[in-house]
Amino acid sequence: MKNSKTIVFKRxxxxxxxxxxxNVVHVENIAQKxxxxxxxxxRDLQMFEQQHLVERFHGGAKLLRETLKEEDSALLVQSDKGISQKHIIAKYAASLIEEGDTVFLNSSSTALLILDYLKNTRAVVVTNNGNAIGHNKDSKVELIITGGEVYERKQSMVGDFALHTLSKITADKAFIGVSGISVKGGITTSVLQETAVNEMMLKRCQGSCYIVAANFKIGKEHNFLSGAVEQVSEIITVEGADKEEVKKLKNTGIDIVELANIND
Known part of the structure; x- marks a missing residue:
């Protein structure tokens, strides 16, 4: 099984x-190679598209270079370092949601996965993630979509309409996925349009604000600032994050949960 995963990852x-x-690959050419x-x-290109790394077209795909910094793109392939971490983090995050909570989830794919693990708990989930529409959820969970202008590449809701919706809601907990978080750079993302929504979620949360982030995002700094680390109550990640950065973050007063990676 492990060998099979290695073959897939290398491909x-x-x-x-x-x-x-x-910048562009064609299916037939790369398959032959x-x-x-x-x-x-x-199937691989479809997965890359879901990770917002490529835009597919008939017979091939084009790299979305502006989506991520060059050094991070390989890490975000949904291998053991991608999809498994997201599920580990999302499962733990869901366990923190209590009966009657109103919860913010931002456009992060990790945050969205919380819906998969939120069971037998009556809660209201508010999100700007358009992919939440039609996503499987427990019948006890009430889902509210902010609405707004659709940022096509991620199917996220942004702009004044989304902000107006959030301004009318007070959440008990917020779960914010990020492109990077560090003491120096703060809470950062690769999409400018999403920063205002993330800021509003942090502002309108009266309880704990959680950052859900794979271990390779700890210590990373991306282009656009969503907030300061002082606004964060806890970071939920997986073992293996940069130890020096974890220490710095803890020194600011943030709790950091480093979950065991069951695939190690």
């Missing part, structure tokens, strides 16, 4: 490398 890295070098089926390549 995906090879496709991503080709994308970074040429890697000696795999076209269906396998399409």
């Amino acid at each position: 995906q890295q090879a496709i991503l490398k080709a994308l970074k070098e040429k 890697l000696n795999v089926s076209a269906t396998t390549v399409r």
Whole structure:
């Protein structure tokens, strides 16, 4: 099983490398080069699209270079370091939601996964994540979508309408996914349009504000600031984050939960 995962990871890295070098890949060409089926390549490209790394077109895909900094793109492939961490973090985060809570989830894919694990708890979930529409959820969970202008690449709701909706709500807890968090850089994201929404969620939360972030995002700094680390109550991540940065963050008074990686 482990060997199989390694093969998949290496194939995906090879496709991503080709994308970074040429900006565009064609399914048939890359399938022949890697000696795999076209269906396998399409499946990998679909996964990259879900990670907002590429834009697919008929017969291939184009790299969205502006989505992420160059050094992070390989890490965000949904391998052991991607999808598994998201589920580990989301499952723990869901356990923190109590009966009757009103909760903010931002446009993060990790935050959205909390819905998968929120069971038998009556709660109101407010999100600007358009992907939440139609997402499986427990019948006890009431879902409110902020509305607003749709940022197509991530299907997130942004702009004045989304902000107006959030300004009318007070949440008990907020779960904010990030592109990076550090003492020096604060809470940062790769999408400018989403910073105002994240700021409003942090402002309108009367209880704990949680950052949900894979371990490789701890200590990272991206282009656009969503808030200061002083606004964060707790960071939920997976073991393996930069120890020096974890120490610095703890020194600011933030609690950090480092969950065991069951795939290690």
